Amino acid sequence: MLPIDEIRLNFNPASLVLLNWVLGFLMFGIALDTRVEDFRRVLSMRLAFGVGIAAQFIVLPAITFVLSLLLKVQPSIALGMILVACCPPGNVSNILTHQAKGNVALSVSMTAVSNALSIVLMPLNFAFWAHLHPTAAPLFQRIALSPWEMMGHIIAIIGLPFVLGIFIAHRWPALTRRVKRPVGIVSFLALIGFIVGAIAGNWRFFLDYTGVVLLAVALHDALALATGYGCARLFRVPDYDRRAITFEVGIRNAGLGLVLIFSFFGGLGGMAVVAGVWGFWDIIAGLALARLWARRPAAATGNVKAIA
Template structure:
């Protein structure tokens, strides 16, 4: 490790990221809007599609809620990161996918129907699985458990927050999509993009208000987030290949496992962890880097497919 970073690594557990109450309320509204947008694009038929492909959905569920948190735990031990950074990585790994995974799957010419159904199932399961996963893996971590003990985090408290932020917007969105599909179709084209712009604005404002801390400490989490994001994408790709899914389904699985709703993680950091430095930095930087890496992979797949089709047409 670079010598100049050693004092920062030691200190990252003690710093707090300033986040005003008004900004936290805005973040809650934005995350709720993102989930509302996902639900507007979800139909009850998507769950029926999932029921007709139980094996594939089960593979995705195992990868997202069992394997990714476990592998993340192992990565934090391998990198020997501080407790707050380890908890940030575990928290992000336990987050559900967002509809960015659907957009990237579409861009990569993957199985969008599978992606949408997996996103719907994943967000419903995350209401219960996420708080239990965070509490379980965090309590096992040699340095992270001390942070959890200081905060006295309750899995049930987190469950109620996630149910509020995910459950209510999701139910409302699906209900509107069911009763007024035309309204849902039009609103879905606006709500999702606006919500993501809002999330980006909240992150930018948060970084600007804590610019000196960001500059001093971002180097502590850059490598960890890069490796963690690569691990998540490779897990989705690897498990799809290992179970011999078709190429289009492999692309969907890659993004469903690799793309996490880090905005939700950021909300929980400020709600329950008092803006704990390492956790906030991991969640914020993951939310930025995950999209950059996802777009790069999607574009590579899209270009590869276009080239292959051109070759087949020429032949």
């Protein structure tokens, strides 16, 4: 069995182009459920919002960096963990927050702002921690990835669909109300289908290497959820808001990670396996936590009441 740093997962170039469109469609669906007011709303939730953003873009990548060193994972696995940690959340976090009886208004607002910020912060954050990593840095430098090139790709598949979706939601609200749910469902199912397809097309590699990354992914995911919860608790954010922050920090858009891995890293083994396994484990762990919290409703002491 080849070392995981030396394998390259296969993905049809035509399928990769279609995956980019699917991800753009997913971001468009998130934007349809976003309003300009969501960005204004954060002004009334400054503490919770500030804690959540800092936990996502500063604390989680730093903790991921330390975890990869403690576990002594292979360089490509470390790069995969760092990339996933730098990805923005998706609308799954909003669904889980609703199921957990947390502050959905805060969750939706944070998802909108986090995705907007990630256009610039994600590639820069990833490049910073990758260059700093003692074992992954040489591999990252051999790839010679420009963060500005990645930023351009992210603008194309996140930024433009996001802006278009917000514009349509603002300009044609009645039409948006009719189409946003089916758009969201179709785009999410399409993304899951592509993740399944990527795994199925490289099934032998996943069978060989999933055991290598499963512990790292499980610990990383638990740590991501704990980071959101712990930061919120440290700053005495109410439980109602704390649940939203937990999922906003703990749920990462691994689908975006896969797109970037196949687009810029040639399907690098450890990175692709980490993102593929994370995409499923993240949802399983999030659902388990949401169900647990659903049995113990939080007092609606947040700044904004939950959206039904």
